[in-house]
Amino acid sequence: MGDMSKRNCCWYEEEIEQNLRWCFALNSILHTGSSQYQDIALLDTKPFGKVLVLDGKLQSAEMDEFIYHESLVHPALLHHPNPKNVFIMGGGEGSTAREILRHCTVEMVTMCDIDEEVVDFCKSHLLANKGAFFDPRLHVVINDARAELEKREDQFDVIVGDLADPIEGGPCYKLYTKSFYEGTLKPRLKEGGIFVTQAGPAGIFSHTQVFSCIYNTLRHVFRYVVPYSAHVPSYADTWGWVMASESPLDLDAEKFDVRIRQRIEGENRYLDGKTFASASILSKAVRKSLAKETQLYTEGSAKFIYGHGNCNDTRA
The missing domain is CATH 2.30.140.10 (Spermidine synthase, tetramerisation domain)
Structure with missing residues (x-):
């Protein structure tokens, strides 16, 4: 022992x-x-x-979060012609806000996280995000993102889903559903607006947990949908994101790089035009199963990644 x-x-x-x-x-x-x-x-x-x-x-x-956060934030903001007003669902750790605030076009970021303790905890402990938390353009709201979007009248250029993975008993899974995307989120996007969400593991074997289902669900709600992925070493897997809009998402690698130079302060460590072009070409196996996916993410048929949250937990 x-x-x-x-x-x-x-x-x-x-x-x-x-x-x-x-x-x-x-x-x-x-x-x-x-x-x-x-x-x-x-x-x-x-x-x-x-x-x-x-x-x-x-x-x-700390060592590799830049891969995840650059991948989550920059493609959507760079595909948008002039993103000024951005809403983050979740993101309490502050890294997503940090990356968004590097864009010189951005005038206001609303970060809506349900868990005040996580936000306060990260504010105190994650030094890399100190600057973001004290940027006057950042407005932190403690609320369920769904309730917050439902009660608001304003619209956003970009909405970013930086929620925890959908796990059973966790606080987030209802924010991956078709009814939420269609009825609550889409009306909060301005014309030409873009939504992007983290979409769980996207490896050869793991992508069928939630990635293919989130992709298929968004394909039923938005006209243009781009799934993409990157290897994140600390996650022990390839990770997936899905970007969606009613306007075409077809920036080429050169324009992508021009916009990075024009709009983003400082140097990206991971993402440039070629990296995104390669990230959005998925492997044959993953492409085949995304094309064949028929399941929609609904509250009645939610899919979860392995694990269990402690929300309403009955364990003694």
């Missing part, structure tokens, strides 16, 4: 699927807490630096 407990105190283990676990060595546990919505932990890991973990799922790691 002594040996096991020694191993447990030095390693973080995440159950990715029933028969698959992913471990990394820890320097220390910096902070753990529990909000009314989810369990929160900040760990200092040897391979990935500081990592934020919600409900036992790694959300972002």
Whole structure:
């Protein structure tokens, strides 16, 4: 037993699927807490630096979060001719706001996260996002994104879905449904507006969990839909995003790079025109199953990635 407990105190283990676990060595546990919505932990890991973990799922790691956040934010903002007003669903950690605020066209960012404790926690602990949290263009709203969008009258150039993955008992899965996209989200986009969402694992085997279903659902709501993916080392998988609009999404690599130079402060570490062009060409296996996907994401037939949230949890 002594040996096991020694191993447990030095390693973080995440159950990715029933028969698959992913471990990394820890320097220390910096902070753990529990909000009314989810369990929160900040760990200092040897391979990935500081990592934020919600409900036992790694959300972002200091070493490679730039891959995820640049991929989530910049394609949609660069495809838009002049994005001024952006709404983030979720994003409490502040990294998505940080990337959006690098765009010189942006005048106002509304970040709507349901969990005030996660927002406060990240404000205090994630130094890379300090500047974003104190940028006067950022407005933080604590609310369920669906309720917030339903009560608002204003519209946005870009809406970004930076929600936790849809897990059973978690706070987010209803924000991936057809009824939400069609009835609540789409009317909040201005003409020419673009929606982008993180869409879960998109690997050869894992993309059928939720990625193909989210893609198919958005294809039934928007005229133009672009799925794309990138490998994120700390997620131990390829990750997926889906961008959707009523206006064509057809920026070529050269124009993409011109817009980066014109609009974005500082240097991207991951994303440029060629990278996005390659990210939006999916592998043969994934393309085939996306083309064949028939399931829509609805509240009655929600799909979840492996894991369980603690929302309304009955465990003692």
